[in-house]
Amino acid sequence: MKEINYTKIAKQLKVMADPKRLKIINxxxxxxxxxxxxxKAFRVSQPTLSHDMxxxxxxxxxxxxxxxxxxxxxxxxxTIFDLQAALSEICNENINL
Amino acid sequence: MKEINYTKIAKQLKVMADPKRLKIINxxxxxxxxxxxxxKAFRVSQPTLSHDMxxxxxxxxxxxxxxxxxxxxxxxxxTIFDLQAALSEICNENINL
DNA sequence: TATAAATATAGAAATATTTCTATATATTGG
DNA sequence: CCAATATATAGAAATATTTCTATATTTATA
Numbered sequence: 001m002k003e004i005n006y007t008k009i010a011k012q013l014k015v016m017a018d019p020k021r022l023k024i025i026n027x028x029x030x031x032x033x034x035x036x037x038x039x040k041a042f043r044v045s046q047p048t049l050s051h052d053m054x055x056x057x058x059x060x061x062x063x064x065x066x067x068x069x070x071x072x073x074x075x076x077x078x079t080i081f082d083l084q085a086a087l088s089e090i091c092n093e094n095i096n097l
Numbered sequence: 098m099k100e101i102n103y104t105k106i107a108k109q110l111k112v113m114a115d116p117k118r119l120k121i122i123n124x125x126x127x128x129x130x131x132x133x134x135x136x137k138a139f140r141v142s143q144p145t146l147s148h149d150m151x152x153x154x155x156x157x158x159x160x161x162x163x164x165x166x167x168x169x170x171x172x173x174x175x176t177i178f179d180l181q182a183a184l185s186e187i188c189n190e191n192i193n194l
Numbered sequence: 195t196a197t198a199a200a201t202a203t204a205g206a207a208a209t210a211t212t213t214c215t216a217t218a219t220a221t222t223g224g
Numbered sequence: 225c226c227a228a229t230a231t232a233t234a235g236a237a238a239t240a241t242t243t244c245t246a247t248a249t250t251t252a253t254a
Contacts, residue, residue, distance in 0.1 A: 004123065006116035016184075017110035018242090019103035026101065026187045035201060048243050050202055069200045069251050080188050084181050087113075090123045091177050115212090132231060145213050147232055166221050166230045 002089065009086050012079070015059035020044070021052055025061060025075065034070040099186065106183050109176070112156035117141070118149055122158060122172065131167040 016022060020042060027033060027041060039049050053073060056062040060079045065072045113119060117139060124130060124138060136146050150170060153159040157176045162169045 004119075006119045006123075010114050010116045010119055013110050013114035014241095017107050017114045019107045022101075022103045022107055022187055026103075029188050036199090045244060046201075047203080047245080051243080054202085066201095066250090069198095071201060075188065077188065080184060084184060087177060087181060090119055091126050091172065091174065111211095133229090141212095142214060143231075144215080144233080148213075151232085163220090163231095168231065 004086070004090060009083065009090070012059050012061075012083055015055050015061065016083075018052070021056060024052065024056065025080075028062060028073060028075045032065075032072050032074040034072050036070070038073065101183070101187060106180065106187070109156050109158075109180055112152050112158065113180075115149070118153060121149065121153065122177075125159060125170060125172045129162075129169050129171040131169050133167070135170065 016025070023041065024038060027038060035046075035049060035053060038053075039046060042049065053062065053064070053071075056073075057064050060076055062073050063076050065074070113122070120138065121135060124135060132143075132146065132150060135150070136143060139146065150159065150161070150168075153170075154161050157173055159170050160173050162171070
Protein backbone atom coordinates (compact mmCIF):
# COMPACT_ATOMS: atom_id res chain seq x y z
CA MET A 1 0.00 0.00 0.00
CA LYS A 2 1.62 3.23 -1.18
CA GLU A 3 1.21 6.56 0.53
CA ILE A 4 -0.15 9.16 -1.83
CA ASN A 5 1.06 12.72 -1.24
CA TYR A 6 -2.12 14.57 -2.24
CA THR A 7 -0.75 17.96 -1.24
CA LYS A 8 2.29 17.65 -3.45
CA ILE A 9 0.29 16.43 -6.43
CA ALA A 10 -2.30 19.18 -5.95
CA LYS A 11 0.44 21.83 -5.90
CA GLN A 12 1.88 20.56 -9.16
CA LEU A 13 -1.55 20.38 -10.79
CA LYS A 14 -2.18 23.97 -9.68
CA VAL A 15 0.96 25.10 -11.51
CA MET A 16 -0.24 23.41 -14.70
CA ALA A 17 -3.86 24.52 -14.37
CA ASP A 18 -3.54 27.52 -16.66
CA PRO A 19 -3.94 27.66 -20.46
CA LYS A 20 -0.86 29.80 -20.94
CA ARG A 21 1.36 27.51 -18.90
CA LEU A 22 0.07 24.46 -20.76
CA LYS A 23 0.88 26.18 -24.03
CA ILE A 24 4.37 27.01 -22.75
CA ILE A 25 4.90 23.35 -21.92
CA ASN A 26 3.73 22.47 -25.41
CA UNK A 27 6.10 24.98 -27.01
CA UNK A 28 9.00 23.59 -25.01
CA UNK A 29 8.10 20.06 -26.08
CA UNK A 30 9.57 21.03 -29.44
CA UNK A 31 12.84 22.04 -27.83
CA UNK A 32 14.55 24.62 -25.71
CA UNK A 33 13.48 28.27 -25.99
CA UNK A 34 14.57 31.51 -24.37
CA UNK A 35 12.18 33.76 -22.46
CA UNK A 36 11.89 36.44 -25.15
CA UNK A 37 11.00 33.81 -27.76
CA UNK A 38 8.33 32.34 -25.53
CA UNK A 39 7.02 35.83 -24.81
CA LYS A 40 6.27 36.38 -28.50
CA ALA A 41 3.69 33.59 -28.38
CA PHE A 42 1.55 35.46 -25.82
CA ARG A 43 -0.08 38.81 -25.23
CA VAL A 44 1.15 39.33 -21.70
CA SER A 45 3.78 41.55 -20.17
CA GLN A 46 7.35 40.37 -19.70
CA PRO A 47 7.03 40.25 -15.88
CA THR A 48 3.90 38.14 -16.19
CA LEU A 49 5.74 35.58 -18.30
CA SER A 50 8.69 35.67 -15.92
CA HIS A 51 6.31 34.88 -13.08
CA ASP A 52 4.82 31.96 -15.01
CA MET A 53 8.25 30.60 -15.87
CA UNK A 54 9.23 30.76 -12.23
CA UNK A 55 6.12 28.79 -11.30
CA UNK A 56 6.96 26.15 -13.91
CA UNK A 57 10.56 25.95 -12.73
CA UNK A 58 9.55 25.78 -9.05
CA UNK A 59 7.09 23.02 -9.96
CA UNK A 60 9.95 21.16 -11.69
CA UNK A 61 8.12 21.12 -15.01
CA UNK A 62 10.81 23.20 -16.63
CA UNK A 63 14.57 23.58 -16.20
CA UNK A 64 16.18 27.02 -16.65
CA UNK A 65 19.65 27.58 -17.98
CA UNK A 66 21.32 30.98 -18.22
CA UNK A 67 23.43 31.68 -21.27
CA UNK A 68 24.71 35.23 -21.44
CA UNK A 69 21.81 37.66 -21.22
CA UNK A 70 19.31 34.98 -22.06
CA UNK A 71 17.57 32.36 -19.97
CA UNK A 72 16.82 29.19 -21.85
CA UNK A 73 14.06 26.88 -20.71
CA UNK A 74 13.54 23.23 -21.45
CA UNK A 75 11.09 20.60 -20.27
CA UNK A 76 11.82 18.27 -17.40
CA UNK A 77 9.97 15.29 -18.86
CA UNK A 78 10.15 13.26 -15.65
CA THR A 79 7.79 15.56 -13.80
CA ILE A 80 4.75 15.21 -16.03
CA PHE A 81 5.48 11.52 -16.37
CA ASP A 82 5.56 11.10 -12.59
CA LEU A 83 2.44 13.23 -12.24
CA GLN A 84 0.58 11.04 -14.71
CA ALA A 85 1.70 7.98 -12.80
CA ALA A 86 0.42 9.56 -9.58
CA LEU A 87 -2.94 10.31 -11.18
CA SER A 88 -3.17 6.73 -12.36
CA GLU A 89 -2.44 5.56 -8.85
CA ILE A 90 -5.14 7.82 -7.41
CA CYS A 91 -7.71 6.52 -9.87
CA ASN A 92 -6.86 2.87 -9.55
CA GLU A 93 -6.44 2.21 -5.87
CA ASN A 94 -8.42 -1.01 -6.16
CA ILE A 95 -5.70 -2.52 -8.34
CA ASN A 96 -3.39 -2.65 -5.30
CA LEU A 97 -5.76 -4.61 -3.06
CA MET B 98 -1.86 18.35 -36.42
CA LYS B 99 -4.39 18.27 -33.61
CA GLU B 100 -5.85 21.34 -32.00
CA ILE B 101 -5.24 21.39 -28.28
CA ASN B 102 -7.91 23.06 -26.16
CA TYR B 103 -5.71 24.51 -23.46
CA THR B 104 -8.55 26.35 -21.77
CA LYS B 105 -10.62 23.21 -21.34
CA ILE B 106 -7.69 21.19 -20.03
CA ALA B 107 -6.68 23.98 -17.65
CA LYS B 108 -10.22 24.13 -16.23
CA GLN B 109 -10.23 20.43 -15.56
CA LEU B 110 -6.78 20.53 -13.96
CA LYS B 111 -7.99 23.38 -11.75
CA VAL B 112 -10.83 21.20 -10.47
CA MET B 113 -8.38 18.44 -9.56
CA ALA B 114 -5.72 20.77 -8.13
CA ASP B 115 -6.77 20.32 -4.51
CA PRO B 116 -5.64 17.64 -2.03
CA LYS B 117 -9.15 17.02 -0.76
CA ARG B 118 -10.58 16.53 -4.24
CA LEU B 119 -7.75 14.17 -5.18
CA LYS B 120 -8.48 12.16 -2.07
CA ILE B 121 -12.19 12.07 -2.95
CA ILE B 122 -11.28 10.70 -6.38
CA ASN B 123 -9.10 8.09 -4.70
CA UNK B 124 -11.90 7.10 -2.31
CA UNK B 125 -14.30 6.73 -5.22
CA UNK B 126 -11.79 4.58 -7.09
CA UNK B 127 -12.74 1.86 -4.62
CA UNK B 128 -16.40 2.18 -5.53
CA UNK B 129 -19.48 4.33 -5.19
CA UNK B 130 -20.00 6.32 -1.99
CA UNK B 131 -22.70 8.68 -0.74
CA UNK B 132 -21.97 12.25 0.34
CA UNK B 133 -22.26 11.60 4.07
CA UNK B 134 -19.80 8.71 3.85
CA UNK B 135 -17.30 10.85 1.96
CA UNK B 136 -17.78 13.64 4.47
CA LYS B 137 -16.55 11.38 7.30
CA ALA B 138 -13.13 11.22 5.64
CA PHE B 139 -12.60 14.97 5.99
CA ARG B 140 -12.69 17.74 8.56
CA VAL B 141 -14.78 20.18 6.56
CA SER B 142 -18.37 21.30 6.77
CA GLN B 143 -21.11 19.60 4.81
CA PRO B 144 -21.61 22.60 2.47
CA THR B 145 -17.90 22.65 1.71
CA LEU B 146 -17.97 19.03 0.64
CA SER B 147 -21.14 19.66 -1.36
CA HIS B 148 -19.33 22.46 -3.18
CA ASP B 149 -16.37 20.20 -3.93
CA MET B 150 -18.62 17.42 -5.19
CA UNK B 151 -20.35 19.89 -7.48
CA UNK B 152 -16.99 20.97 -8.89
CA UNK B 153 -16.03 17.33 -9.49
CA UNK B 154 -19.37 16.61 -11.15
CA UNK B 155 -19.21 19.78 -13.29
CA UNK B 156 -15.68 18.80 -14.32
CA UNK B 157 -17.05 15.35 -15.31
CA UNK B 158 -14.67 13.56 -12.96
CA UNK B 159 -17.57 12.19 -10.96
CA UNK B 160 -21.13 11.11 -11.74
CA UNK B 161 -23.89 11.74 -9.19
CA UNK B 162 -26.90 9.51 -8.70
CA UNK B 163 -29.75 10.27 -6.32
CA UNK B 164 -31.23 7.38 -4.39
CA UNK B 165 -33.80 8.43 -1.83
CA UNK B 166 -32.31 10.98 0.54
CA UNK B 167 -28.81 10.09 -0.48
CA UNK B 168 -26.65 11.16 -3.37
CA UNK B 169 -24.23 8.53 -4.52
CA UNK B 170 -21.10 9.47 -6.38
CA UNK B 171 -18.92 7.36 -8.63
CA UNK B 172 -15.91 8.03 -10.82
CA UNK B 173 -16.20 8.77 -14.50
CA UNK B 174 -13.00 6.99 -15.49
CA UNK B 175 -13.00 8.41 -19.03
CA THR B 176 -12.31 11.94 -17.86
CA ILE B 177 -8.99 11.35 -16.14
CA PHE B 178 -8.00 8.98 -18.91
CA ASP B 179 -8.72 11.65 -21.53
CA LEU B 180 -6.96 14.26 -19.44
CA GLN B 181 -3.85 12.11 -19.21
CA ALA B 182 -3.95 11.62 -22.96
CA ALA B 183 -4.21 15.39 -23.42
CA LEU B 184 -1.22 15.95 -21.14
CA SER B 185 0.77 13.41 -23.13
CA GLU B 186 -0.15 15.22 -26.30
CA ILE B 187 0.94 18.57 -24.85
CA CYS B 188 4.29 17.15 -23.79
CA ASN B 189 5.03 15.25 -26.97
CA GLU B 190 4.11 17.59 -29.79
CA ASN B 191 7.30 16.65 -31.67
CA ILE B 192 6.01 13.10 -32.06
CA ASN B 193 3.37 14.38 -34.50
CA LEU B 194 5.83 16.10 -36.86
C1' DT C 195 32.66 52.30 -17.86
C1' DA C 196 28.18 53.74 -19.80
C1' DT C 197 24.51 51.92 -22.43
C1' DA C 198 21.43 48.59 -24.21
C1' DA C 199 19.22 44.17 -23.95
C1' DA C 200 17.25 40.41 -21.37
C1' DT C 201 15.28 38.92 -17.37
C1' DA C 202 13.81 39.22 -12.43
C1' DT C 203 11.68 41.32 -8.39
C1' DA C 204 8.49 44.44 -5.70
C1' DG C 205 4.22 45.91 -4.83
C1' DA C 206 -0.50 46.81 -5.84
C1' DA C 207 -5.15 46.16 -8.00
C1' DA C 208 -8.39 43.05 -9.83
C1' DT C 209 -10.23 38.66 -9.79
C1' DA C 210 -10.95 33.91 -8.28
C1' DT C 211 -11.14 30.34 -4.85
C1' DT C 212 -12.03 28.34 -0.42
C1' DT C 213 -14.83 27.57 3.30
C1' DC C 214 -17.73 29.08 6.68
C1' DT C 215 -22.79 29.98 8.77
C1' DA C 216 -27.46 30.24 7.83
C1' DT C 217 -31.06 28.59 5.32
C1' DA C 218 -33.57 26.06 1.70
C1' DT C 219 -34.99 21.85 -0.57
C1' DA C 220 -35.94 16.99 -1.00
C1' DT C 221 -37.10 12.52 0.88
C1' DT C 222 -38.63 9.16 4.23
C1' DG C 223 -41.21 7.39 8.17
C1' DG C 224 -44.60 8.00 11.87
C1' DC D 225 -48.92 16.45 7.40
C1' DC D 226 -44.77 16.82 10.65
C1' DA D 227 -40.28 15.85 12.00
C1' DA D 228 -35.89 13.96 10.96
C1' DT D 229 -32.27 13.08 7.70
C1' DA D 230 -29.49 14.13 3.70
C1' DT D 231 -27.97 17.33 0.58
C1' DA D 232 -27.90 21.91 -1.86
C1' DT D 233 -27.81 26.91 -2.22
C1' DA D 234 -26.90 31.84 -0.76
C1' DG D 235 -23.96 35.02 0.78
C1' DA D 236 -19.95 36.67 3.09
C1' DA D 237 -15.12 36.67 4.91
C1' DA D 238 -10.55 35.11 4.32
C1' DT D 239 -7.11 33.78 1.33
C1' DA D 240 -4.79 32.95 -3.08
C1' DT D 241 -3.86 33.95 -7.83
C1' DT D 242 -3.20 36.76 -11.85
C1' DT D 243 -1.23 40.43 -14.06
C1' DC D 244 -0.02 44.97 -14.33
C1' DT D 245 3.59 49.13 -13.76
C1' DA D 246 7.82 50.51 -11.98
C1' DT D 247 12.26 49.29 -10.94
C1' DA D 248 16.33 46.35 -10.13
C1' DT D 249 19.73 43.08 -11.68
C1' DT D 250 22.68 40.80 -14.96
C1' DT D 251 25.39 40.50 -19.05
C1' DA D 252 27.50 42.01 -23.42
C1' DT D 253 29.43 45.58 -26.08
C1' DA D 254 30.72 50.23 -27.90
